[in-house]
Amino acid sequence: MPTITTVAFDADDTLWHNERFFRLTQERFAALLEDFADPSHLDERLLDAERRNVGRYGFGIKGFTLSMIETAIEVTEERVPASVIREIIAAGQDMLAHPIELLPHARETVTSLSSRYRILLVTKGDLLDQERKLAQSGLGDLFDAVEIVSQKTPEVYDAIFRRHGVAAGSAVMVGNSMKSDVVPMIEAGGWGVYVPHGLTWALEHADAPEGHPRFREIADLGALPDLLEEIAA
Known part of the structure:
Protein backbone atom coordinates (compact mmCIF):
# COMPACT_ATOMS: atom_id res chain seq x y z
CA MET A 1 0.00 0.00 0.00
CA ASN A 18 -20.36 27.30 8.06
CA GLU A 19 -23.71 25.54 7.59
CA ARG A 20 -25.18 26.96 10.77
CA PHE A 21 -25.05 30.45 9.25
CA PHE A 22 -27.08 29.18 6.31
CA ARG A 23 -29.63 27.67 8.68
CA LEU A 24 -29.94 30.89 10.67
CA THR A 25 -30.38 32.89 7.48
CA GLN A 26 -32.99 30.43 6.26
CA GLU A 27 -34.96 31.02 9.47
CA ARG A 28 -34.69 34.76 8.86
CA PHE A 29 -35.91 34.19 5.29
CA ALA A 30 -38.91 32.20 6.53
CA ALA A 31 -39.84 34.99 8.94
CA LEU A 32 -39.73 37.54 6.13
CA LEU A 33 -42.14 35.46 4.04
CA GLU A 34 -44.37 34.08 6.78
CA ASP A 35 -47.40 35.87 5.29
CA PHE A 36 -46.89 34.12 1.95
CA ALA A 37 -45.70 30.56 2.62
CA ASP A 38 -45.56 27.90 5.31
CA PRO A 39 -41.93 27.48 6.52
CA SER A 40 -41.71 23.79 5.59
CA HIS A 41 -43.07 24.47 2.10
CA LEU A 42 -40.73 27.43 1.75
CA ASP A 43 -37.75 25.25 2.67
CA GLU A 44 -38.69 22.81 -0.11
CA ARG A 45 -39.06 25.59 -2.65
CA LEU A 46 -35.72 27.11 -1.65
CA LEU A 47 -33.94 23.77 -1.91
CA ASP A 48 -35.44 23.26 -5.37
CA ALA A 49 -34.10 26.67 -6.40
CA GLU A 50 -30.65 25.87 -5.02
CA ARG A 51 -30.62 22.57 -6.87
CA ARG A 52 -31.51 24.35 -10.14
CA ASN A 53 -29.04 27.17 -9.61
CA VAL A 54 -25.92 25.42 -8.35
CA GLY A 55 -24.84 24.79 -11.92
CA ARG A 56 -25.32 28.49 -12.75
CA TYR A 57 -23.94 30.22 -9.69
CA GLY A 58 -21.81 27.55 -8.05
CA PHE A 59 -21.65 26.86 -4.33
CA GLY A 60 -21.67 29.55 -1.68
CA ILE A 61 -23.45 32.50 -0.17
CA LYS A 62 -23.98 34.50 -3.36
CA GLY A 63 -25.78 31.64 -5.08
CA PHE A 64 -27.80 31.03 -1.90
CA THR A 65 -28.86 34.67 -1.77
CA LEU A 66 -29.94 34.66 -5.42
CA SER A 67 -31.91 31.46 -4.77
CA MET A 68 -33.68 33.11 -1.84
CA ILE A 69 -34.63 36.07 -4.03
CA GLU A 70 -35.88 33.78 -6.79
CA THR A 71 -37.92 31.75 -4.30
CA ALA A 72 -39.41 34.89 -2.77
CA ILE A 73 -40.55 36.04 -6.21
CA GLU A 74 -42.06 32.63 -6.97
CA VAL A 75 -43.97 32.02 -3.73
CA THR A 76 -45.45 35.53 -3.72
CA GLU A 77 -46.41 35.28 -7.41
CA GLU A 78 -44.16 38.27 -8.10
CA ARG A 79 -45.75 40.38 -5.36
CA VAL A 80 -42.82 40.32 -2.94
CA PRO A 81 -42.21 43.83 -1.53
CA ALA A 82 -38.96 45.55 -2.40
CA SER A 83 -38.32 45.88 1.34
CA VAL A 84 -38.23 42.07 1.63
CA ILE A 85 -35.77 41.80 -1.26
CA ARG A 86 -33.66 44.41 0.50
CA GLU A 87 -33.73 42.33 3.70
CA ILE A 88 -32.73 39.17 1.81
CA ILE A 89 -29.77 40.97 0.28
CA ALA A 90 -28.79 42.28 3.71
CA ALA A 91 -29.00 38.75 5.12
CA GLY A 92 -26.60 37.54 2.42
CA GLN A 93 -24.22 40.40 3.16
CA ASP A 94 -24.32 39.53 6.87
CA MET A 95 -23.33 35.96 6.01
CA LEU A 96 -20.37 37.22 3.99
CA ALA A 97 -19.20 39.18 7.05
CA HIS A 98 -19.65 36.52 9.72
CA PRO A 99 -16.59 35.80 11.87
CA ILE A 100 -14.75 32.50 11.55
Missing part, protein backbone atom coordinates in the same frame (compact mmCIF):
# COMPACT_ATOMS: atom_id res chain seq x y z
CA PRO A 2 1.43 3.45 -0.94
CA THR A 3 2.93 5.59 1.80
CA ILE A 4 0.72 8.52 2.74
CA THR A 5 2.58 11.73 1.90
CA THR A 6 -0.23 14.26 1.60
CA VAL A 7 -3.26 15.20 3.68
CA ALA A 8 -5.91 17.42 2.13
CA PHE A 9 -8.61 19.13 4.18
CA ASP A 10 -12.01 20.46 3.24
CA ALA A 11 -12.72 23.87 4.79
CA ASP A 12 -16.39 24.62 5.54
CA ASP A 13 -17.75 22.52 8.42
CA THR A 14 -14.52 20.53 8.52
CA LEU A 15 -12.12 23.19 9.81
CA TRP A 16 -14.62 25.92 10.70
CA HIS A 17 -18.36 26.40 11.14
CA GLU A 101 -15.01 30.01 14.40
CA LEU A 102 -12.74 26.99 14.16
CA LEU A 103 -14.10 23.55 14.92
CA PRO A 104 -12.63 21.53 17.82
CA HIS A 105 -9.08 20.24 17.24
CA ALA A 106 -8.75 21.98 13.87
CA ARG A 107 -5.75 24.14 14.67
CA GLU A 108 -3.77 21.62 16.70
CA THR A 109 -4.39 18.80 14.22
CA VAL A 110 -3.36 20.76 11.13
CA THR A 111 -0.35 22.15 13.01
CA SER A 112 0.73 18.70 14.18
CA LEU A 113 0.41 17.09 10.76
CA SER A 114 2.13 19.93 8.90
CA SER A 115 5.53 18.78 10.16
CA ARG A 116 5.07 15.27 8.76
CA TYR A 117 2.95 15.58 5.64
CA ARG A 118 2.31 17.88 2.74
CA ILE A 119 -0.89 19.71 3.74
CA LEU A 120 -3.41 20.97 1.19
CA LEU A 121 -6.68 22.83 1.52
CA VAL A 122 -9.18 21.70 -1.10
CA THR A 123 -12.49 23.54 -0.88
CA LYS A 124 -15.27 24.58 -3.20
CA GLY A 125 -17.27 27.77 -3.25
CA ASP A 126 -16.92 31.44 -4.01
CA LEU A 127 -13.28 32.46 -4.43
CA LEU A 128 -13.43 35.76 -2.52
CA ASP A 129 -15.43 34.31 0.38
CA GLN A 130 -13.22 31.27 0.76
CA GLU A 131 -10.09 33.43 0.67
CA ARG A 132 -11.61 35.69 3.34
CA LYS A 133 -12.43 32.78 5.63
CA LEU A 134 -9.00 31.23 5.21
CA ALA A 135 -7.30 34.55 6.04
CA GLN A 136 -9.45 35.02 9.15
CA SER A 137 -8.95 31.42 10.29
CA GLY A 138 -5.27 31.93 11.03
CA LEU A 139 -4.50 28.57 9.41
CA GLY A 140 -3.31 29.85 6.04
CA ASP A 141 0.43 29.54 6.73
CA LEU A 142 0.03 25.86 7.62
CA PHE A 143 -0.99 24.80 4.10
CA ASP A 144 1.50 23.99 1.38
CA ALA A 145 -1.14 24.81 -1.22
CA VAL A 146 -4.75 25.98 -1.42
CA GLU A 147 -7.17 24.84 -4.12
CA ILE A 148 -10.57 26.53 -4.43
CA VAL A 149 -12.67 24.67 -6.98
CA SER A 150 -16.20 24.81 -8.37
CA GLN A 151 -16.79 21.06 -8.04
CA LYS A 152 -15.15 18.09 -6.36
CA THR A 153 -15.07 15.15 -8.72
CA PRO A 154 -12.61 12.26 -9.18
CA GLU A 155 -11.16 14.11 -12.18
CA VAL A 156 -10.70 17.31 -10.17
CA TYR A 157 -8.95 15.46 -7.36
CA ASP A 158 -6.70 13.62 -9.81
CA ALA A 159 -5.75 16.91 -11.49
CA ILE A 160 -5.04 18.62 -8.15
CA PHE A 161 -2.69 15.94 -6.91
CA ARG A 162 -0.95 15.60 -10.27
CA ARG A 163 -0.39 19.35 -10.28
CA HIS A 164 1.34 19.03 -6.92
CA GLY A 165 3.38 16.01 -7.96
CA VAL A 166 1.45 13.60 -5.76
CA ALA A 167 -0.29 10.36 -6.69
CA ALA A 168 -3.85 10.26 -5.41
CA GLY A 169 -3.12 6.85 -3.89
CA SER A 170 -0.66 8.45 -1.48
CA ALA A 171 -3.09 11.17 -0.40
CA VAL A 172 -5.91 11.43 2.15
CA MET A 173 -8.89 13.76 1.79
CA VAL A 174 -10.56 14.76 5.06
CA GLY A 175 -14.02 16.32 5.12
CA ASN A 176 -17.60 16.40 6.33
CA SER A 177 -19.26 15.74 2.96
CA MET A 178 -19.64 12.15 1.85
CA LYS A 179 -20.65 13.35 -1.61
CA SER A 180 -17.84 15.85 -2.19
CA ASP A 181 -14.94 14.89 0.08
CA VAL A 182 -15.08 11.13 0.48
CA VAL A 183 -16.67 9.30 -2.45
CA PRO A 184 -14.96 11.14 -5.33
CA MET A 185 -11.58 10.99 -3.59
CA ILE A 186 -11.86 7.24 -3.23
CA GLU A 187 -12.92 6.98 -6.88
CA ALA A 188 -9.78 8.95 -7.77
CA GLY A 189 -7.70 6.28 -6.03
CA GLY A 190 -7.06 8.01 -2.74
CA TRP A 191 -8.27 7.72 0.84
CA GLY A 192 -11.47 9.37 2.04
CA VAL A 193 -11.83 10.24 5.73
CA TYR A 194 -15.31 11.31 6.83
CA VAL A 195 -15.66 13.68 9.78
CA PRO A 196 -19.40 14.08 10.49
CA HIS A 197 -20.77 17.52 11.24
CA GLY A 198 -24.07 18.08 13.01
CA LEU A 199 -25.40 20.13 10.09
CA THR A 200 -24.98 19.09 6.47
CA TRP A 201 -26.64 20.65 3.45
CA ALA A 202 -29.16 18.33 1.80
CA LEU A 203 -27.33 18.45 -1.54
CA GLU A 204 -24.15 17.08 0.09
CA HIS A 205 -25.68 13.80 1.25
CA ALA A 206 -24.54 10.50 -0.25
CA ASP A 207 -24.31 6.87 0.80
CA ALA A 208 -21.15 5.91 2.66
CA PRO A 209 -18.84 3.51 0.80
CA GLU A 210 -19.09 1.01 3.65
CA GLY A 211 -16.53 -1.75 3.50
CA HIS A 212 -14.23 0.04 1.07
CA PRO A 213 -10.60 -0.44 2.17
CA ARG A 214 -9.77 3.24 1.69
CA PHE A 215 -12.76 4.63 3.60
CA ARG A 216 -12.50 5.72 7.21
CA GLU A 217 -14.72 7.66 9.61
CA ILE A 218 -13.62 9.55 12.71
CA ALA A 219 -15.63 11.42 15.33
CA ASP A 220 -13.58 14.62 15.09
CA LEU A 221 -10.28 15.95 13.79
CA GLY A 222 -8.53 15.06 17.04
CA ALA A 223 -8.59 11.41 15.95
CA LEU A 224 -6.90 12.06 12.61
CA PRO A 225 -3.20 11.75 13.60
CA ASP A 226 -3.76 8.31 15.15
CA LEU A 227 -5.78 7.22 12.12
CA LEU A 228 -2.95 8.18 9.78
CA GLU A 229 -0.54 6.18 11.91
CA GLU A 230 -2.91 3.23 11.70
CA ILE A 231 -3.13 3.49 7.90
CA ALA A 232 0.65 3.60 7.66
CA ALA A 233 1.13 0.56 9.88
Whole structure:
Protein backbone atom coordinates (compact mmCIF):
# COMPACT_ATOMS: atom_id res chain seq x y z
CA MET A 1 0.00 0.00 0.00
CA PRO A 2 1.43 3.45 -0.94
CA THR A 3 2.93 5.59 1.80
CA ILE A 4 0.72 8.52 2.74
CA THR A 5 2.58 11.73 1.90
CA THR A 6 -0.23 14.26 1.60
CA VAL A 7 -3.26 15.20 3.68
CA ALA A 8 -5.91 17.42 2.13
CA PHE A 9 -8.61 19.13 4.18
CA ASP A 10 -12.01 20.46 3.24
CA ALA A 11 -12.72 23.87 4.79
CA ASP A 12 -16.39 24.62 5.54
CA ASP A 13 -17.75 22.52 8.42
CA THR A 14 -14.52 20.53 8.52
CA LEU A 15 -12.12 23.19 9.81
CA TRP A 16 -14.62 25.92 10.70
CA HIS A 17 -18.36 26.40 11.14
CA ASN A 18 -20.36 27.30 8.06
CA GLU A 19 -23.71 25.54 7.59
CA ARG A 20 -25.18 26.96 10.77
CA PHE A 21 -25.05 30.45 9.25
CA PHE A 22 -27.08 29.18 6.31
CA ARG A 23 -29.63 27.67 8.68
CA LEU A 24 -29.94 30.89 10.67
CA THR A 25 -30.38 32.89 7.48
CA GLN A 26 -32.99 30.43 6.26
CA GLU A 27 -34.96 31.02 9.47
CA ARG A 28 -34.69 34.76 8.86
CA PHE A 29 -35.91 34.19 5.29
CA ALA A 30 -38.91 32.20 6.53
CA ALA A 31 -39.84 34.99 8.94
CA LEU A 32 -39.73 37.54 6.13
CA LEU A 33 -42.14 35.46 4.04
CA GLU A 34 -44.37 34.08 6.78
CA ASP A 35 -47.40 35.87 5.29
CA PHE A 36 -46.89 34.12 1.95
CA ALA A 37 -45.70 30.56 2.62
CA ASP A 38 -45.56 27.90 5.31
CA PRO A 39 -41.93 27.48 6.52
CA SER A 40 -41.71 23.79 5.59
CA HIS A 41 -43.07 24.47 2.10
CA LEU A 42 -40.73 27.43 1.75
CA ASP A 43 -37.75 25.25 2.67
CA GLU A 44 -38.69 22.81 -0.11
CA ARG A 45 -39.06 25.59 -2.65
CA LEU A 46 -35.72 27.11 -1.65
CA LEU A 47 -33.94 23.77 -1.91
CA ASP A 48 -35.44 23.26 -5.37
CA ALA A 49 -34.10 26.67 -6.40
CA GLU A 50 -30.65 25.87 -5.02
CA ARG A 51 -30.62 22.57 -6.87
CA ARG A 52 -31.51 24.35 -10.14
CA ASN A 53 -29.04 27.17 -9.61
CA VAL A 54 -25.92 25.42 -8.35
CA GLY A 55 -24.84 24.79 -11.92
CA ARG A 56 -25.32 28.49 -12.75
CA TYR A 57 -23.94 30.22 -9.69
CA GLY A 58 -21.81 27.55 -8.05
CA PHE A 59 -21.65 26.86 -4.33
CA GLY A 60 -21.67 29.55 -1.68
CA ILE A 61 -23.45 32.50 -0.17
CA LYS A 62 -23.98 34.50 -3.36
CA GLY A 63 -25.78 31.64 -5.08
CA PHE A 64 -27.80 31.03 -1.90
CA THR A 65 -28.86 34.67 -1.77
CA LEU A 66 -29.94 34.66 -5.42
CA SER A 67 -31.91 31.46 -4.77
CA MET A 68 -33.68 33.11 -1.84
CA ILE A 69 -34.63 36.07 -4.03
CA GLU A 70 -35.88 33.78 -6.79
CA THR A 71 -37.92 31.75 -4.30
CA ALA A 72 -39.41 34.89 -2.77
CA ILE A 73 -40.55 36.04 -6.21
CA GLU A 74 -42.06 32.63 -6.97
CA VAL A 75 -43.97 32.02 -3.73
CA THR A 76 -45.45 35.53 -3.72
CA GLU A 77 -46.41 35.28 -7.41
CA GLU A 78 -44.16 38.27 -8.10
CA ARG A 79 -45.75 40.38 -5.36
CA VAL A 80 -42.82 40.32 -2.94
CA PRO A 81 -42.21 43.83 -1.53
CA ALA A 82 -38.96 45.55 -2.40
CA SER A 83 -38.32 45.88 1.34
CA VAL A 84 -38.23 42.07 1.63
CA ILE A 85 -35.77 41.80 -1.26
CA ARG A 86 -33.66 44.41 0.50
CA GLU A 87 -33.73 42.33 3.70
CA ILE A 88 -32.73 39.17 1.81
CA ILE A 89 -29.77 40.97 0.28
CA ALA A 90 -28.79 42.28 3.71
CA ALA A 91 -29.00 38.75 5.12
CA GLY A 92 -26.60 37.54 2.42
CA GLN A 93 -24.22 40.40 3.16
CA ASP A 94 -24.32 39.53 6.87
CA MET A 95 -23.33 35.96 6.01
CA LEU A 96 -20.37 37.22 3.99
CA ALA A 97 -19.20 39.18 7.05
CA HIS A 98 -19.65 36.52 9.72
CA PRO A 99 -16.59 35.80 11.87
CA ILE A 100 -14.75 32.50 11.55
CA GLU A 101 -15.01 30.01 14.40
CA LEU A 102 -12.74 26.99 14.16
CA LEU A 103 -14.10 23.55 14.92
CA PRO A 104 -12.63 21.53 17.82
CA HIS A 105 -9.08 20.24 17.24
CA ALA A 106 -8.75 21.98 13.87
CA ARG A 107 -5.75 24.14 14.67
CA GLU A 108 -3.77 21.62 16.70
CA THR A 109 -4.39 18.80 14.22
CA VAL A 110 -3.36 20.76 11.13
CA THR A 111 -0.35 22.15 13.01
CA SER A 112 0.73 18.70 14.18
CA LEU A 113 0.41 17.09 10.76
CA SER A 114 2.13 19.93 8.90
CA SER A 115 5.53 18.78 10.16
CA ARG A 116 5.07 15.27 8.76
CA TYR A 117 2.95 15.58 5.64
CA ARG A 118 2.31 17.88 2.74
CA ILE A 119 -0.89 19.71 3.74
CA LEU A 120 -3.41 20.97 1.19
CA LEU A 121 -6.68 22.83 1.52
CA VAL A 122 -9.18 21.70 -1.10
CA THR A 123 -12.49 23.54 -0.88
CA LYS A 124 -15.27 24.58 -3.20
CA GLY A 125 -17.27 27.77 -3.25
CA ASP A 126 -16.92 31.44 -4.01
CA LEU A 127 -13.28 32.46 -4.43
CA LEU A 128 -13.43 35.76 -2.52
CA ASP A 129 -15.43 34.31 0.38
CA GLN A 130 -13.22 31.27 0.76
CA GLU A 131 -10.09 33.43 0.67
CA ARG A 132 -11.61 35.69 3.34
CA LYS A 133 -12.43 32.78 5.63
CA LEU A 134 -9.00 31.23 5.21
CA ALA A 135 -7.30 34.55 6.04
CA GLN A 136 -9.45 35.02 9.15
CA SER A 137 -8.95 31.42 10.29
CA GLY A 138 -5.27 31.93 11.03
CA LEU A 139 -4.50 28.57 9.41
CA GLY A 140 -3.31 29.85 6.04
CA ASP A 141 0.43 29.54 6.73
CA LEU A 142 0.03 25.86 7.62
CA PHE A 143 -0.99 24.80 4.10
CA ASP A 144 1.50 23.99 1.38
CA ALA A 145 -1.14 24.81 -1.22
CA VAL A 146 -4.75 25.98 -1.42
CA GLU A 147 -7.17 24.84 -4.12
CA ILE A 148 -10.57 26.53 -4.43
CA VAL A 149 -12.67 24.67 -6.98
CA SER A 150 -16.20 24.81 -8.37
CA GLN A 151 -16.79 21.06 -8.04
CA LYS A 152 -15.15 18.09 -6.36
CA THR A 153 -15.07 15.15 -8.72
CA PRO A 154 -12.61 12.26 -9.18
CA GLU A 155 -11.16 14.11 -12.18
CA VAL A 156 -10.70 17.31 -10.17
CA TYR A 157 -8.95 15.46 -7.36
CA ASP A 158 -6.70 13.62 -9.81
CA ALA A 159 -5.75 16.91 -11.49
CA ILE A 160 -5.04 18.62 -8.15
CA PHE A 161 -2.69 15.94 -6.91
CA ARG A 162 -0.95 15.60 -10.27
CA ARG A 163 -0.39 19.35 -10.28
CA HIS A 164 1.34 19.03 -6.92
CA GLY A 165 3.38 16.01 -7.96
CA VAL A 166 1.45 13.60 -5.76
CA ALA A 167 -0.29 10.36 -6.69
CA ALA A 168 -3.85 10.26 -5.41
CA GLY A 169 -3.12 6.85 -3.89
CA SER A 170 -0.66 8.45 -1.48
CA ALA A 171 -3.09 11.17 -0.40
CA VAL A 172 -5.91 11.43 2.15
CA MET A 173 -8.89 13.76 1.79
CA VAL A 174 -10.56 14.76 5.06
CA GLY A 175 -14.02 16.32 5.12
CA ASN A 176 -17.60 16.40 6.33
CA SER A 177 -19.26 15.74 2.96
CA MET A 178 -19.64 12.15 1.85
CA LYS A 179 -20.65 13.35 -1.61
CA SER A 180 -17.84 15.85 -2.19
CA ASP A 181 -14.94 14.89 0.08
CA VAL A 182 -15.08 11.13 0.48
CA VAL A 183 -16.67 9.30 -2.45
CA PRO A 184 -14.96 11.14 -5.33
CA MET A 185 -11.58 10.99 -3.59
CA ILE A 186 -11.86 7.24 -3.23
CA GLU A 187 -12.92 6.98 -6.88
CA ALA A 188 -9.78 8.95 -7.77
CA GLY A 189 -7.70 6.28 -6.03
CA GLY A 190 -7.06 8.01 -2.74
CA TRP A 191 -8.27 7.72 0.84
CA GLY A 192 -11.47 9.37 2.04
CA VAL A 193 -11.83 10.24 5.73
CA TYR A 194 -15.31 11.31 6.83
CA VAL A 195 -15.66 13.68 9.78
CA PRO A 196 -19.40 14.08 10.49
CA HIS A 197 -20.77 17.52 11.24
CA GLY A 198 -24.07 18.08 13.01
CA LEU A 199 -25.40 20.13 10.09
CA THR A 200 -24.98 19.09 6.47
CA TRP A 201 -26.64 20.65 3.45
CA ALA A 202 -29.16 18.33 1.80
CA LEU A 203 -27.33 18.45 -1.54
CA GLU A 204 -24.15 17.08 0.09
CA HIS A 205 -25.68 13.80 1.25
CA ALA A 206 -24.54 10.50 -0.25
CA ASP A 207 -24.31 6.87 0.80
CA ALA A 208 -21.15 5.91 2.66
CA PRO A 209 -18.84 3.51 0.80
CA GLU A 210 -19.09 1.01 3.65
CA GLY A 211 -16.53 -1.75 3.50
CA HIS A 212 -14.23 0.04 1.07
CA PRO A 213 -10.60 -0.44 2.17
CA ARG A 214 -9.77 3.24 1.69
CA PHE A 215 -12.76 4.63 3.60
CA ARG A 216 -12.50 5.72 7.21
CA GLU A 217 -14.72 7.66 9.61
CA ILE A 218 -13.62 9.55 12.71
CA ALA A 219 -15.63 11.42 15.33
CA ASP A 220 -13.58 14.62 15.09
CA LEU A 221 -10.28 15.95 13.79
CA GLY A 222 -8.53 15.06 17.04
CA ALA A 223 -8.59 11.41 15.95
CA LEU A 224 -6.90 12.06 12.61
CA PRO A 225 -3.20 11.75 13.60
CA ASP A 226 -3.76 8.31 15.15
CA LEU A 227 -5.78 7.22 12.12
CA LEU A 228 -2.95 8.18 9.78
CA GLU A 229 -0.54 6.18 11.91
CA GLU A 230 -2.91 3.23 11.70
CA ILE A 231 -3.13 3.49 7.90
CA ALA A 232 0.65 3.60 7.66
CA ALA A 233 1.13 0.56 9.88
